[in-house]
Amino acid sequence: MGQLPLTAPKFDDHELQLLKECLASGWVTQGPFVQEFERLFSARHGVATALATTSCTAALHLSTTAIGLGVGDEAIVPAFTWVTSAHCVEYTGAKVVFADVEFGTFNLDPKAVEAAITPNTRAIIVVHLFGLSAKMDEIMAIARRHHLAVIEDAACAVGTTYNGKPVGAFGDIGCFSFHPRKVITTGEGGMVTTNRSDLATKVNSLRNHGSTGHPAGDPTVGKPYGMGTFNVLGYNLRLSDIQACVGVAQMRKLDALLAERRRLADRYTQLLGEVDDILVPRPPEKCGHTYQSYVIRVVKGGKAKRNTVMERLASRNIQTRPGTHSVHRLGYYVDKYRTRAEDFPVASACEDTTITLPLFPGMREEDQQVVVSGLKEALVS
Ligand SMILES: Cc1ncc(COP(=O)(O)O)c(C=O)c1O
Numbered sequence: 001m002g003q004l005p006l007t008a009p010k011f012d013d014h015e016l017q018l019l020k021e022c023l024a025s026g027w028v029t030q031g032p033f034v035q036e037f038e039r040l041f042s043a044r045h046g047v048a049t050a051l052a053t054t055s056c057t058a059a060l061h062l063s064t065t066a067i068g069l070g071v072g073d074e075a076i077v078p079a080f081t082w083v084t085s086a087h088c089v090e091y092t093g094a095k096v097v098f099a100d101v102e103f104g105t106f107n108l109d110p111k112a113v114e115a116a117i118t119p120n121t122r123a124i125i126v127v128h129l130f131g132l133s134a135k136m137d138e139i140m141a142i143a144r145r146h147h148l149a150v151i152e153d154a155a156c157a158v159g160t161t162y163n164g165k166p167v168g169a170f171g172d173i174g175c176f177s178f179h180p181r182k183v184i185t186t187g188e189g190g191m192v193t194t195n196r197s198d199l200a201t202k203v204n205s206l207r208n209h210g211s212t213g214h215p216a217g218d219p220t221v222g223k224p225y226g227m228g229t230f231n232v233l234g235y236n237l238r239l240s241d242i243q244a245c246v247g248v249a250q251m252r253k254l255d256a257l258l259a260e261r262r263r264l265a266d267r268y269t270q271l272l273g274e275v276d277d278i279l280v281p282r283p284p285e286k287c288g289h290t291y292q293s294y295v296i297r298v299v300k301g302g303k304a305k306r307n308t309v310m311e312r313l314a315s316r317n318i319q320t321r322p323g324t325h326s327v328h329r330l331g332y333y334v335d336k337y338r339t340r341a342e343d344f345p346v347a348s349a350c351e352d353t354t355i356t357l358p359l360f361p362g363m364r365e366e367d368q369q370v371v372v373s374g375l376k377e378a379l380v381s
Helices: 013-025 032-045 056-066 084-090 110-116 136-146 197-206 241-252 254-272 302-315 331-337 345-353 365-379
Strands: 049-053 074-078 095-099 121-127 149-153 173-177 190-194 211-213 294-298 354-357
Touching (some): 013 032, 013 241, 032 049, 032 241, 049 056, 049 197, 056 084, 056 149, 056 173, 056 197, 074 084, 084 095, 084 121, 095 110, 095 331, 110 136, 136 149, 190 197, 241 254, 254 294, 254 365, 294 302, 294 345, 302 345, 302 354, 345 354
Parallel strands (some): 074 095, 074 121, 121 149, 149 173
Antiparallel strands (some): 049 190, 294 354
């Protein structure tokens, strides 16, 4: 048997047909397919504006820049997340202040957020990790009380809801990923969502070199030599139409992809929920889960046991990965902030004891059975 992969994108003739259309049109950079992708995405997520970009990391960078983070400011970031939830703060010269997460959800612990606030705090980067919504009522109440901006890192959370409403529209700005491990993919790609027109204007300009168009009354408008102006320092972080046409095809089947993920996740939970020595995901009330990753925890034997289980699964050709990083233990942050493992003990334990199991659209029942029986045997000491 070949390797049972952690994930696999699902493409069909629709992506191929739109790719042909795009290439035949001769327009391959940001254009009509980007516009259509943004339209479908904003409608599905109930936001005024969606702006496509080259990755979620780019979306986060654009967002921290657009909200005006800078030197002297602090932003609160969960200590258990992908590294760019923190890097996006560093890019602006602001300081990352980590807050610990909850064991049960892997998401920001609202009590830890409150405790991390100082007079310099300007923003909270709240992550909906693995497709599970963070506790947005609590996070937004803290943000309002302390007048903080909220950036939702929804990299894993296309289609995720909180209290029935899509994430990405609770805070000031939301950021999504279309990396191949995500719910829909464009190879690489990302999206910024916002209901704030001021932020939409800034992000739109920043992703396009800082283009600010024509000044009011500019007589060169519409002339062949009219060039517009660039009043801010921007970047080229535009998504191409070649990628966006794949995104359009993926968006049109999003609901089916999500339904399949939920069905597979429910089956794992049913088959693994009572197994000793592991914990399976149990979403709290109000918090929707799209199972971008199905992440379990090994509750006895610590990191050594977790690693043995992963090695045993690998020997059976079953691919797994740890959940994600405890970012405060990564070299850049240790060197800069002198953070220690024990400063954020839950995040450290999450990195050391989690396993992501294979889950992807098209996964067959027998494949799931192979994972379940392999895992049960691997857990036996
Ligand atoms: C929580 C989180 N934030 C940000 C990112 C970055 O996304 P991208 O690879 O699109 O830059 C990821 C990707 O895995 C992620 O999981």
